[in-house]
Structures are given as C-alpha cells and as structure tokens.
Amino acid sequence: MAVASVSRITAASSESFEAAVREGLTRASKTLRGITGLHVIDQKASVANGKIAEYRVTMDLTFILEG
Numbered sequence: 001m002a003v004a005s006v007s008r009i010t011a012a013s014s015e016s017f018e019a020a021v022r023e024g025l026t027r028a029s030k031t032l033r034g035i036t037g038l039h040v041i042d043q044k045a046s047v048a049n050g051k052i053a054e055y056r057v058t059m060d061l062t063f064i065l066e067g
Contacts, residue, residue, distance in 0.1 A: 042057065
C-alpha cells in the first residue's frame, strides 16, 4: 500500500499559464521524487502597461512517500 503526500507550490512565467505549470513541475521535480500528479488550484496574472506581464499558477503536487 502506498502513502502519498501533497505539496502546494506557486510558479510564474512571462509566456503563459501552461509554461508556468511546466516551470513549477520542472523545479519541483528537482526536490520531490515520485510525483504522480498535479492539480492547478489558482491562476492569476500581473498586468503592466495594459498587458500581461507575468502568469502565475498555484498548484498541488501529489507524490508517493518513500520507505
């Protein structure tokens, strides 16, 4: 039987929400092993001069505990 844990992170990108999700997953994968899924909780964007300057996502990452 496996036991999983959830970690909430926030990531950002100047490209898109999808790029922010990829960036967050890539960075989290350097620290967390056994990631099995993610759930995007929130999407926000900062605006400068009438244009989107940064896309931000908050997501829960699920990973299996070792041992």
